[in-house]
Amino acid sequence: MLNADTKLLKSHPTPLIVLVFHLLLTHFCRGQFQLIGSSQPIVATLGHDIILPCHLDPAEDASGLTLEWTRADLNPRFVHVWRDGQELESKKHPSFEGRTSLFIDELKLGNISLKVSKVKIGDQGTYRCFIPSPGKQSSVQLVVAAVFSPVLSLAGIDKDTSGVVLQCESKGWYPEPEVVWLDGEGNLLSAGPTETVRGPDDLYTVSSRVTVEKRHSNNFTCRVQQKNINQTRETHIYISDDFFEVQSSSFTLTVGLAVSLAVCILLILLLVFFVWKWRQNIIINKRSHRGNSDKGEEKNCSKRNKTEDQRETLMADGTVQMEVLNKGKGKKKNKHKTEQQLKEEQQRREEAENRVKRVLTLFSEELETRKNEVKLKQSELQQLREEKQKIQNNLQTPKEDLENKHEEVHVFIFIY
Known part of the structure; x- marks a missing residue:
């Protein structure tokens, strides 16, 4: 009878034995979990919130454990400490x-993931998720990125090729990006060197x-692209054929105005x-006329002296009538010579004036023709400028839209 009871007890364990076995299994298996983080870098956008993943596998209650998030390059190294059911702010x-x-x-x-x-x-750096007891840990790399869409604008005209100069600018990047230009078919364009400025906030x-x-x-x-964080932003612009023609016409008009000037x-x-030549003549x-006048006066003086001598001789001989006759003839001859000189001078003056008038007339006609040409070119240039201003206004609208959308761009990348 006793043997039968013993066999029955061995074949059917009591609930007490099952409970003891369960407690022993739980005690020995406790702490055999693993900490799982992220094998890939976590990319965070500057100014936004990010979650550094870390959890227990298999899942287990971690509220009563001591949890530490640290970064080795910091002093103190603690980023977040959880102990006895509360956070220790003094250690971070x-x-x-x-x-x-x-x-x-x-x-x-x-789930012991950390929200930053x-x-x-x-x-930016490598964070360690750590449980001191039983000494389990996992690492998560955080990469901080700042990206913004570029802004395109017209910078001017290349005088050598009459081409349009485009400028692209993008602010607030991290890490440092590179800039490439593409045409409508996706081919790379040859551009000047990229100018990079790093601000006091470490943004490029x-x-x-x-x-x-x-x-x-x-x-x-x-x-604008940053290959390390796999981030790309781009902006497109379309330039009409009319705008290129306007720039070419404007360049030709400028050359024409320079030649006319x-x-x-x-x-x-x-x-x-x-x-100047006319005045010199x-x-x-005048100098020649003065010289001739002086010579005439000398001759007149000589003749007057001779006449006076003759008069004295005639008076001495009593021939007063002959003296009067000779004197009248001398005056008539001198008067005739003076009138001839005046006529010649007057004729030379009229010829010089006529030459100057002809030159002035030709210059006035040529100047009036050039004025009309300049007015016509100015009118064409004003029309071209108005067309250019319309095109620039049309281009300004998408530019302003892009600037308004800068603050709306948000990138969240969570890699688990």
Whole structure:
């Protein structure tokens, strides 16, 4: 009878034995979990919130454990410390004060992921999720990125090729990006060197220029990219054929105006030369006339002296009538000679005046013709400028739209 009871007890264990076995199994298996983080870098957008993943596998209640998030390059190295059911603010690094938190309600499920608010450039680094007992840990790499769409604008005209110069600028990038230009078919364009400026906030501003000419497709793209974080932003612009024609016409008109101005200056110099020459001739004629007058006066004086001698002789001989007759003839001869000189001088003066009038007439006609040409060119230039202004206004609208959308661009990449 006793043997039968013993066999029955061995074949059917009591609930007490099952409970003891369960407790022993739980005691020996406790702490055999693993911490699972992320094998790939976590990319965070500057100024946004990010979650650094870490959880227990298999899932287990972690609310009563000591949890530490640290970064080896910091002093102190603690980013977040959880002990005895509460956070220890005094141990964490000052730069993370008020910016880290755990998901309290999910600790019971084994989720000990860390939330970092308002990510900064200095938050970039490798974080360690650590449970001191039983010494389990996992690492998560955080990469901070700042990306913004570029802004395209017209920078001017290349006088050598009459091409349009485009400028691309993008502010607030991290890490440093590169800039490439593409045409409508996706081919790379040859552009000048990229200018890079790093600001006091460690963010990069990049700008680049390219000269484009009229093509089959006048679509152009400025692409700003950061390959390490796999981030790309690009902006497109379309330039109409009319705009290229306006720029070419404007360049031709400018050359024409320069040539016309040079011709006008040459004509003015010629006019000044002719006027100067004419005045020199007048001065020479006056000097010649004065010399002739002096000679005439000397001759008159000589004749008067001779006449006086004759008069004295005639008076001595009593021939007063002969003296009067000779004197009348001398005056008549001198008067005739003086009138002839005046006529010659008057004739030379009239000829000089006529020459100057002809030159002035020709210059006036040429100047009036150039004025009409300049007015016509100015009218065409004003029309071209108005067309250019319309095109620029049309291009300004998408530019303003892009600037308004800068603040709406948000990128969240969570890699688990």
